[in-house]
Amino acid sequence: MxxxxxxxxxxxxxxxxxxxxxxxxxxxxIAIWHDERHLxxxxxxxxxxxxxxxxxxxxxxxxSLSPIMAEVGRAARSGLPVLGICNGFxxxxxxxxxxxxxxxxxxxxxxxxxxxxxxxxxxxxxxRGFASGELVQMPIAHGQGRYYADARTLDRLERSGSILFRxxxxxxxxxxxxxxxxxxxxxxxxxNEEGNVVGxxxxxxxxxxxxxxxxxxxxxxxxxxxxxxxxxxxxFYAGSAAR
Amino acid sequence: xxxxxxxILPKRTVFDPQGEAVRHALGHFGLASVERVRVGKEIEIEIxxxxxxxKIRSQLETIARDxxxxxxxxxxxxxxxxxx
Numbered sequence: 001m002x003x004x005x006x007x008x009x010x011x012x013x014x015x016x017x018x019x020x021x022x023x024x025x026x027x028x029x030i031a032i033w034h035d036e037r038h039l040x041x042x043x044x045x046x047x048x049x050x051x052x053x054x055x056x057x058x059x060x061x062x063x064s065l066s067p068i069m070a071e072v073g074r075a076a077r078s079g080l081p082v083l084g085i086c087n088g089f090x091x092x093x094x095x096x097x098x099x100x101x102x103x104x105x106x107x108x109x110x111x112x113x114x115x116x117x118x119x120x121x122x123x124x125x126x127x128r129g130f131a132s133g134e135l136v137q138m139p140i141a142h143g144q145g146r147y148y149a150d151a152r153t154l155d156r157l158e159r160s161g162s163i164l165f166r167x168x169x170x171x172x173x174x175x176x177x178x179x180x181x182x183x184x185x186x187x188x189x190x191x192n193e194e195g196n197v198v199g200x201x202x203x204x205x206x207x208x209x210x211x212x213x214x215x216x217x218x219x220x221x222x223x224x225x226x227x228x229x230x231x232x233x234x235x236f237y238a239g240s241a242a243r
Numbered sequence: 244x245x246x247x248x249x250x251i252l253p254k255r256t257v258f259d260p261q262g263e264a265v266r267h268a269l270g271h272f273g274l275a276s277v278e279r280v281r282v283g284k285e286i287e288i289e290i291x292x293x294x295x296x297x298k299i300r301s302q303l304e305t306i307a308r309d310x311x312x313x314x315x316x317x318x319x320x321x322x323x324x325x326x327x
Binding site for chain 1: 256257258260261264310311313315316
């Protein structure tokens with residue numbers, strides 16, 4: 001598989017994503033500068049986390065106008081898998097490729113810690129490696145991750161099975177206490193109705209090695225390709241230490 | 244010179260933590276029982292007053308509606324000075 005990872009001015013998780021794709025999953029990954037007007041031949045695109053354009057105006061608003069986003073939008077509408085992580089999720093919403101918006105966390109704090117998530121649907125390209133209802137762990141790191149959509153949009157998301165992940169407690173219960181940012185219905189990640197465009201606030205690329213407390217993120221990236229990872233989780237660091 | 248001002252506020256239906264913090268702080272001035280405070284932003288755009296005035300107005304309207312404000316969570320007002 002060949003992945004394209006878009007790099008915006010202010011992206012800071014692009015290299016982490018490339019590391020996971022290339023070194024841990026043994027797949028091909030290329031960086032694509034936001035100013036490109038053509039998408040190279042890729043099987044999937046990642047919009048990584050970070051603070052594109054310093055979060056000026058609104059998180060993701062300016063990046064959504066980047067030349068490459070017109071191409072990503074076109075490709076997404078014809079079925080290309082697109083994964084937006086954190087700032088990438090914000091960009092997808094600003095670009096109109098996913099419904100809703102991400103607002104300042106309800107408590108005003110930048111929240112940076114592991115979160116438990118319940119997989120709500122495994123009917124999407126990026127979640128088919130999980131079981132529906134399964135509990136997973138990935139960290140969040142954001143100041144603006146409060147998912148909001150109007151009542152009609154929320155209802156549509158619920159009914160179409162487009163809610164992929166919700167923040168939950170250790171027992172898988174969707175509680176107010178388990179909600180780190182005030183997101184509606186504890187929403188952590190959604191997809192479009194076609195299931196090829198996914199956005200989530202937690203960082204799967206930071207949960208890909210045993211050293212980092214969780215390897216659940218690796219399964220999300222791995223969901224797209226049925227061939228098993230060439231490297232076992234954690235093997236890269238183990239190998240490095242041995243050298 | 245054409246001067247456009249775009250006033251942007253979070254919608255009343257959307258919780259505004261910044262507005263809520265400011266509302267709370269108003270108590271320090273002895274102003275109790277404030278119902279609501281919303282904190283938004285004002286964007287000023289200056290353009291030389293040449294060219295197709297109708298086109299400039301329509302461009303400013305598009306920019307305010309589709310870019311400067313996010314209709315999912317914000318409302319806006321556009322005020323233009325210097326255009327007939």
